[in-house]
Amino acid sequence: MQLDDQKLNQCVEHAVYDLSASYMGVMISLGNQLGLYRAMDGVGPLSSRELAKKTACSERYVREWLNSQVAGGYIDYDSITQTFTLTPEQAMVLANDESPFFIPNAWNIAASMWLDEAKSLQTFRSGKGLSWDKHHDRLFCGVAAFFRNGYRANLVQNWLPTLDGVEAQLKKGIKVADIGCGHGHSTVIMAKAYPESRFFGFDVHEDSIATARELADSEGVADRVTFEVATAKTFPGKDYGLVCYFDCLHDMGDPVGAARYARDTLDEDGTVMLVEPYADDRLEDNINPIGRLYYAASTTMCCAHSLSEEVGLALGAQAGASRLADVFKKAGYGHFRRATETPFNLVMEVRR
Ligand SMILES: C[S@@+](CC[C@H](N)C(=O)[O-])C[C@H]1O[C@@H](n2cnc3c(N)ncnc32)[C@H](O)[C@@H]1O
Structure with missing residues (x-):
């Protein structure tokens, strides 16, 4: 049977997007339970070292987690200063448990x-x-x-x-x-x-x-x-x-x-x-x-x-x-x- 390459690519793209989203769910849950989002809420740009210190977590893990959040579009990144920022909108969804838009749980x-x-x-x-x-x-x-x-x-x-x-x-x-x-x-x-x-x-x-x-x-x-x-x-x-x-x-x-x-x-x-x-x-x-x-x-x-x-x-x-x-x-x-x-x-x- 002749496969339509465009349709095949669309389907693969769709499935990979979903697979990636499901990994992101684990990252969001970790970020919530470790207090990573909350520590970033309202404090402006932070380096991975600063966030690790604030949350008493290992810097190497925090850095990789931050990278996943930037790649997933949940946290902003400044490549010049190599710092990470949670915007007020992202905080409503990821950090503030009282917000009607809070998703992690x-x-x-x-x-x-x-x-x-x-x-x-x-x-x-x-x-x-x-x-x-x-x-x-x-x-x-x-x-x-x-x-x-x-x-x-x-x-x-x-x-x-x-x-x-x-x-x-x-x-x-x-x-x-x-x-x-x-x-x-x-x-x-x-x-x-x-x-x-x-x-x-x-x-x-x-x-x-x-x-x-x-x-x-x-x-x-x-x-x-x-x-x-x-x-x-x-x-x-x-x-x-x-x-x-x-x-x-x-x-x-x-x-x-x-x-x-x-x-x-x-x-x-x-x-x-x-x-x-x-x-x-x-x-x-x-x-x-x-x-x-x-x-x-x-x-x-x-x-x-x-x-x-x-x-x-x-x-x-x-x-x-x-x-x-x-x-x-x-x-x-x-x-x-x-x-x-x-x-x-x-x-x-x-x-x-
Ligand atoms: C999807 S949950 C919704 C719970 C809650 N109303 C909420 O909005 O968070 C469905 C609930 O219906 C309850 N339930 C299912 N069948 C029931 C029944 N026959 N009588 C009473 N409660 C029932 C379940 O135990 C469960 O807590």
């Missing part, structure tokens, strides 16, 4: 995918599920860190105000259930913003609930936040003014059953806020870096977890708004509206 997700590769091989062959708790620990902090960025930047400022009447209710005081809350960042962010309301986070993963409790304590909101181990179809309580799903409904084996159960826990004019990974409805419209990120995670985690639970619908992280609307229709809801979106998330308002 999210590389734990990729690490966990490699560490769990043998389990994924098995699931492909058996067709069986792999529940959330069976993954390597690095998954949980990685996912929490990745989604937390978007919640910090958007949840209170942009998302809740787009839901009809919900912000006013939260200010006045309602009960809020955060289903599949994981480490509880979404719950705690809301609790800090709306002190008159009461927040209940539920998740099947015991370790995540333990971490969420610690977060509520350390953020000073334990008086108005409760975290409990519970499934989406059995969580306790009634008369919730708001039931939320943050990036988790598609992970569930039975999203229709979960939505139906939630319907019965809502008060008269209660709202469901559904936050899902951004996706268009069709594969051909999801051919972009976000689609690629989510389809990959969906393969080894989201579909795998869903298949481990009853029903095993395996919606996938790229279900898209139409399929999500269908879930709520089947669960007996009459109102489903796409309220807003970001490059990473779709936000839906759902009512009885």
Whole structure:
């Protein structure tokens, strides 16, 4: 068969670019854990010797790491003075843990995918599920860190105000259930913003609930936040003014059953806020870096977890708004509206 050289080169280039990016993930994780980025934040140009001294690391390793960062476009280099600078923009992404653009911790997700590769091989062959708790620990902090960025930047400022009447209710005081809350960042962010309301986070993963409790304590909101181990179809309580799903409904084996159960826990004019990974409805419209990120995670985690639970619908992280609307229709809801979106998330308002 005649090969098209141009197409072959493009494919090789693409694969090498990705291979190089995956190595960079390890460099970013090292830089984060060793405090290399933080030591460069706001101090201007540094030599490798100065950075090594500031971080109590070996100069030869630091120099090679710096070279990798320059080659990867993450750190600026002055060839005359042979110094390295982290710009304020790079610091927002790489050094400042409080920034909504901070990425290094999210590389734990990729690490966990490699560490769990043998389990994924098995699931492909058996067709069986792999529940959330069976993954390597690095998954949980990685996912929490990745989604937390978007919640910090958007949840209170942009998302809740787009839901009809919900912000006013939260200010006045309602009960809020955060289903599949994981480490509880979404719950705690809301609790800090709306002190008159009461927040209940539920998740099947015991370790995540333990971490969420610690977060509520350390953020000073334990008086108005409760975290409990519970499934989406059995969580306790009634008369919730708001039931939320943050990036988790598609992970569930039975999203229709979960939505139906939630319907019965809502008060008269209660709202469901559904936050899902951004996706268009069709594969051909999801051919972009976000689609690629989510389809990959969906393969080894989201579909795998869903298949481990009853029903095993395996919606996938790229279900898209139409399929999500269908879930709520089947669960007996009459109102489903796409309220807003970001490059990473779709936000839906759902009512009885
Ligand atoms: C991708 S994580 C998202 C966690 C969190 N909401 C966030 O945004 O960081 C999905 C979460 O859903 C939880 N989960 C999956 N199936 C569940 C179920 N049936 N009931 C309750 N939680 C569930 C998992 O344990 C996991 O913590």
